[in-house]
Amino acid sequence: MKNLNPATQINPGLNKAECIERLNMLIPESKNQHTLWMIQLGSETKDLWEREFLQSISLKNAPVTLGRDFYSISLNEAANARDLLKTIFPRWICPILHQWPVNPRSEKFVERACSGIQNKLGLEWQNLQVLSATPELKKVVTGIKGRLLQLKDNSENTAASNKSILVILVHPKGLLAGLCGEKLELGSGYAGGLGFLKEKSAHSDTDESQARTSRAGGKISEVLAMLEELKISSKEYPNWLELGAAPGGMTEELARWGASVTAVDLAELSPLVKKNKKVTHLKINADELRTADHYDAILCDMNGPTANSTKIVAKLIPTLSSGSLIIHTLKVTSFETLKAMIQLVERIFTENGAKIIAIRHLFHNRKEVTVIALRR
Ligand SMILES: C[S@@+](CC[C@H](N)C(=O)[O-])C[C@H]1O[C@@H](n2cnc3c(N)ncnc32)[C@H](O)[C@@H]1O
Missing domain, CATH: 3.40.50.150 (Vaccinia Virus protein VP39)
Incomplete structure (x- = not known):
C-alpha cells in the first residue's frame, strides 16, 4: 500500500537496516595506524585505563602529562582510532603528526608555529580545532586559530582532502598537531567537548530556548x-x-x-x-x-x-x-x-x-x- 503521509513522502528518512549499517560505524574503521597519539582522559580514570582497559594495546612509556587531562602516548605497535576508542576512557584522541617543543610564550610563537604547521600538514583541512592544555594558553590558541584561518583564506591550494580535521594542542612546552579524517574518529565530535553547560548555563538565561535543566x-x-x-x-x-x-x-x-x-x-x-x-x-x-x-x-x-x-x-x-x-x-x-x-x-x-x-x-x-x- 502507498504511504499517504505527506511528510514521509517528501523526506522518508532511512530505514532501520540503513540505520543499523550506519550505527555500526559509530566507532569508525580507519586504515590509518599510528604509534603517537594525543588524548584527553579524566585524571581519576587514567591509572585504571592503563591497568585494565588498554588490553591489546601496549604503551611504550607512561603517558606524558601535558596539563589538566591532556596526555601524549607512545605505543609499541601502531594502532588505529577504533582500537583506542574501544578502551572507553579517552574523551577524544588524535594521532600526532607534528611536534614543536618550543615555549608558547616565546617571541613570534604564533607566527612560527603556524608556518611550521602549514609546511608539515598543509592547509587542506576542512575543520580546525585548537585547544590549550592549560587555561593560561587560551590567548595563544586564539592567535593560532586566527592566523591559520587567515593563511587558509589567502592560500590557493585549500581543496579539502580526505584528512579533514586539523587538531592542535598547545601545552606549556610547545604544541602537538595531527589530522584525522572525520569527527567520529576523534571520538567526540569536538576535541575539548561541546562546552554544553558553559555556553548555555542552566536557567541563568532569560531566553527559554537556551536554558538548560x-x-x-x-x-x-x-x-x-x-x-x-x-x-x-x-x-x-x-x-x-x-x-x-x-x-x-x-x-x-x-x-x-x-x-x-x-x-x-x-x-x-x-x-x-x-x-x-x-x-x-x-x-x-x-x-x-x-x-x-x-x-x-x-x-x-x-x-x-x-x-x-x-x-x-x-x-x-x-x-x-x-x-x-x-x-x-x-x-x-x-x-x-x-x-x-x-x-x-x-x-x-x-x-x-x-x-x-x-x-x-x-x-x-x-x-x-x-x-x-x-x-x-
Ligand atoms: C540521575 S537522575 C536522572 C537525571 C535526568 N536524566 C536528567 O537529565 O535530568 C536519576 C533519576 O532516576 C530516577 N529513578 C531511579 N530508579 C527509578 C525507577 N525504578 N523508576 C523510575 N525512575 C527511577 C530517580 O527518581 C531520579 O530522578
Whole structure:
C-alpha cells in the first residue's frame, strides 16, 4: 500500500537496516595506524585505563602529562582510532603528526608555529580545532586559530582532502598537531567537548530556548552529536522512552532534537520540561513497564544499582523492533568495579537481543559511562 503521509513522502528518512549499517560505524574503521597519539582522559580514570582497559594495546612509556587531562602516548605497535576508542576512557584522541617543543610564550610563537604547521600538514583541512592544555594558553590558541584561518583564506591550494580535521594542542612546552579524517574518529565530535553547560548555563538565561535543566542533558547531547555525524536524525528515531528522567535535562535535549519523549520517573520534572508539548510524564516505577514496542529508542539514566537498572532495560529490549537504539548510563560507586559491571551489562544485553556498539566515558559523564546499543 502507498504511504499517504505527506511528510514521509517528501523526506522518508532511512530505514532501520540503513540505520543499523550506519550505527555500526559509530566507532569508525580507519586504515590509518599510528604509534603517537594525543588524548584527553579524566585524571581519576587514567591509572585504571592503563591497568585494565588498554588490553591489546601496549604503551611504550607512561603517558606524558601535558596539563589538566591532556596526555601524549607512545605505543609499541601502531594502532588505529577504533582500537583506542574501544578502551572507553579517552574523551577524544588524535594521532600526532607534528611536534614543536618550543615555549608558547616565546617571541613570534604564533607566527612560527603556524608556518611550521602549514609546511608539515598543509592547509587542506576542512575543520580546525585548537585547544590549550592549560587555561593560561587560551590567548595563544586564539592567535593560532586566527592566523591559520587567515593563511587558509589567502592560500590557493585549500581543496579539502580526505584528512579533514586539523587538531592542535598547545601545552606549556610547545604544541602537538595531527589530522584525522572525520569527527567520529576523534571520538567526540569536538576535541575539548561541546562546552554544553558553559555556553548555555542552566536557567541563568532569560531566553527559554537556551536554558538548560541539568548537566545530564550534556550526556545525551554528545550522543546526538555523534548520531548527527552519521546523518541520523529524529526522523529515524522519533519516539523515545526515557527511564529515570527527572528533572528532565536529557528529556529537553531529546525534545529539542525533535523527538517525542515519554519520561518515566516518580520524581517531578522541572516546570519548563513539563510544559513541553513533546514530553509526556509517566509517574511510575520503571520496573512496572512491560513493553517498549511503541518506541524507537530507550534512554536510561536511572540511579541506584546498575544491576537493577540494567535488568529493567533488558526486560524491555525484546519488545523493541530491530534497529531500535538503547542508550544506557552505567553508574558505578567506584570506577574499580566498572569492568565487572560492563561484563554484566554485555551479557544481559546480549541475552536479550541487543548488540553493544560503543561504550564511552563522555565529557559529561561523572562516575558512569554511556553504553550505546542496538536491538538486533
Ligand atoms: C540521575 S537522575 C536522572 C537525571 C535526568 N536524566 C536528567 O537529565 O535530568 C536519576 C533519576 O532516576 C530516577 N529513578 C531511579 N530508579 C527509578 C525507577 N525504578 N523508576 C523510575 N525512575 C527511577 C530517580 O527518581 C531520579 O530522578
